[in-house]
Amino acid sequence: MILPKGFLFDFDGVIVDSFESHYSAWTSAFKELFDAEIAPFPKFNAGKSPMIIAEYFCSVIGKEAQTEELYFLKDKHIETRFKVPKLLPGVIEFTSFLSEEKIPYGIASNATRQFLKNSIQHLNLNFTTVFGVEDYEKPKPSPEAYITLAKALGFKNDDFKNIWIFEDSLTGTKAAKLAGMIPIGITTQYSDKELKDAGSILVFPTLLEAYEHLTK
Structure with missing residues (x-):
């Protein structure tokens, strides 16, 4: 051909x-920021930008105002606690x-x-x-x-x-x-x-x- x-x-x-790599970073960042367990990752967010995903996780507990904070903290966690x-x-x-x-x-x-x-x-x-x-x-x-x-x-x-x-x-x-x-x-x-x-x-x-x- x-x-x-x-x-x-x-x-x-x-x-x-890379699901475990990303979700573990979201989980640990969410725990550090809110001292709470994160929601399950929904399929409809697959492939979306990290900021949209951060907004979703924050919205579940009514903390949309801290979307950027979670986004940057997750970015830090995925580097410092990197899972291949x-x-x-x-x-x-x-x-x-x-x-x-x-x-x-x-x-x-x-x-x-x-x-x-x-x-x-x-x-x-x-x-x-x-x-x-x-x-x-x-x-x-x-x-x-x-x-x-x-x-x-x-x-x-x-x-x-x-x-x-x-x-x-x-x-x-x-x-x-x-x-x-x-x-x-x-x-x-x-x-x-x-x-x-x-x-x-x-x-x-x-x-x-x-x-x-x-x-x-």
Whole structure:
């Protein structure tokens, strides 16, 4: 098959399973700030920016005014109490293949830049072009994250229609569509049907199956 010009990746739920890494930091930060137990993490917040997630957790106990305080404290906890996320299948195979084929690729995530940097370093991943939530004025579902990444990789607007974006969330899938690129779903958060209804052109369980699809 003719390969796309470029591949853009979300991080959480596509490259890694980072639920425990993030939720443990939210839990400890929430406990420190409010001396209370945090609410369970709702699926509908998957892929959203940390500030929106902080606002949700604060709203559960009527403390919306302390949203920013919780956001910054969680950011501190995820660095000082860093838990290495679990690498998902196919990442090494996929990035090695793209490097060999000289196809540009990178990460655009709603996670913080420091978390991405720490995770990539600890897991020894081959990603050099990486953008986190601080790098955009508007996080996903705005298309800014993916447009910023694509341009950093050297792509022009005319190339966008030939770029694949791997996303596990409905938030990120919307961002990919708005960027004029091709959303590809990974079913770590949502079902095949949910991702396709949101706009994913193809859906795979992990990047391993996507890699096998491209290289068969």
